[in-house]
Amino acid sequence: MWAALEALGFNTPVFLAQLINFIILFGLLYLVAYKPIMRILDGRSQKVRESMEQTEHIKQQAERAEAEVARQIEAAGKEGQELVARAARTGEEIKKQAQQEARQEGEALIARARAEIQHERDEAIGELREEFAGLTIMAAEKVVERSLDKKAHRELIDRVLEESDVLKRG
Amino acid sequence: MSEPKKKGCLGCSFPLVIIIGIVFLGLVVLAVVGGAIGRELFGDLGLSFLEIDKPHPELPPEVVFQIFGFPITNSIVGAWFTIVFLVVFSWAVSRRLKLIPGRLQSAFEYILGSLYDFCQSVAGEVNGRRFFPLVATIFLFVAFNAWLSLIPGFGSYEVLNPEGHHMHLFRGANTDFNLPLALAFVSFFMVLFFGLKTMGFRYLELYVNFRQFVKGLGQLVRGKLKAGLSGVFLGVIDLVVGGLEFLSHLIRIVSLTLRLFGNMTAGEILLLVTAFLIPWLFALPFYGLELLVGFLQALIFAGLTLVFLTMATAGHGEEAH
The missing domain is CATH 4.10.910 (30s ribosomal protein s13; domain 2)
Incomplete structure (x- = not known):
């Protein structure tokens, strides 16, 4: 067994030397290769993760902003509609009021006119009556002057009165 | 187009x-x-x-010089060459690592990154990270031992040793039986270490498990003949299985060593022989082959170590019951 190993080249000092070589290489590579490379790989993946998170964050923010804008637009639209509706309503009210006022005014005007007409008519009737009374008196004077008989006198007065009644009623 | x-x-x-x-x-x-x-x-x-001298390959490495009576063979010098190359290269790159890598750093990151991904794909996120330095070192050491020894002139550079003989200064360290053996021992002890670290002394039960045996004996003493006998029988089976498991771990050392040593030595001899039989161009395809073999052997050694490590820490002690 031992002889076979030696024939293959086994040699305890050389074996130990190669073992130590490996351990030295392990130590040195750990210092100059693995540690820095792990650090940089970890750093990079961290960075990638961070930037992805940041991207996600920004995306969310953008979405939120977009939603906000949409909401505001909608609100503004609603407000505008409301304004228009209110304006229309106000216009309608104003129109109605104006109509009513106009009607009232018209009615008042008509009433006043009517009252005035009535008044003028009454006045005219009054004047007419005065005139008629004057006429009657004149007629009576004339009759008196002509010395009518009593019966004719009466007929005359009745007729005048009847006529004046007709006048008053008309 | x-x-x-x-x-x-x-x-x-x-x-x-x-x-x-x-x-x-x-x-x-x-x-x-x-x-x-x-x-x-x-x-x-x-x-x-x-004309090329007839190759006369020798398995034991030649002693180039001695330091305080400690023999330094050309394979050790070859290993140093690899170590210096790897460390200097890594240092030159990692001295100024940037988040956005340049060309050299990209290559460096690609090699180590692939090894890291390989470790994580086999052993999982956490264990992959723990095993990565060991696996990567084995891979890099074996691969670059193989590749650097393919540099023309590497194997033919000669010096005079203290006794006045011509000696090859460099020799591919993989072709020295001691290096694969050393790596296999590292692999074995690291498997043991990580197994113990992860599972505690329960890990040893995989190899020496008296529990079932003692339980069976206890049942026998208490007079439960049937249960006791079958318990003892199962206990003996457990012991035998443990022994086999232990044996398989020892055989792993042998197989890891001999696979690497055999492949690399055979490759070296193959190149020498082809260059001897038909010089110049004939050896070229075999150079390409040896590049591939060096990569494969490195991957196999590192990969098997990784798998053994994963098996040792995966807690398959529970699976057996």
Whole structure:
């Protein structure tokens, strides 16, 4: 067994030397290769993760902003509609009021006119009556002057009165 | 895609290709005639400058010099060469690592990153990280031992040793039986270490497990004959299985060592023999082959170590019950 190993080249000092070589290489590579490379790989993946998170964050923010804008637009639209509706309503009210006022005014005007007409008519009737009374008196004077008989006198007065009644009623 | 129609072949104009082909053929013919085979067939045709000494490979490495009586063999010097190369290269790159890598750093990161991913894909996230330095060191050491020893002149550089003999200063460290053996021992002890660290002394139960045996004995003493006998029987089986498990771990050392040593030594001898039989061009394809073999052996050694480590820490003690 031992002889076979030696024939293959086994040699305890050389074996130990190669073992130590490996351990030295392990130590040195750990210092100059693995540690820095792990650090940089970890750093990079961290960075990638961070930037992805940041991207996600920004995306969310953008979405939120977009939603906000949409909401505001909608609100503004609603407000505008409301304004228009209110304006229309106000216009309608104003129109109605104006109509009513106009009607009232018209009615008042008509009433006043009517009252005035009535008044003028009454006045005219009054004047007419005065005139008629004057006429009657004149007629009576004339009759008196002509010395009518009593019966004719009466007929005359009745007729005048009847006529004046007709006048008053008309 | 409208590429302009290429004239010629392999990016050269036809006359150039033909000239290269003729030179190539001439070299092959010259090499065949002048090499060992040609000399046997045609006798000496005055091409003695092509002669190469008949290779006489020796398995034990040669002692180049001694430090305080400690023999330094050419394979140790070869290993130092690899160590210096790897450490200097790594240091040159890692001295100024940047988040956005340059070309050299990209290559460096690619090599180590692939090894790291390999470790994590086999052993998982956490264990992959723990095993990575060991596995990567084994891979890099074996691979670069193999590749650097393929540099022309590496194996033929000679010095005078203290006794006045001509000695090869460098020798591919993988072809020294001691290096694969040392790596296999490292692998074995690291498996043991990580096994113990992860599972505590329960890990040893894998190899020496008296529990079932003692339980069976206890049942026998208490007079439960049937249960006791079967318990003892199962206990004996457990002990035998443990022994086999232990034996398989020892055999791993042997197989790891001999696989690497055999492949690399055979490769070295193959190159020497092809260069001896037909000098110059004939050895070229075998160089390519040896590049591949060096990579594969490194991957196999590192990969097997990784798998053993993973098995040792995966807690398959529970699976057995």
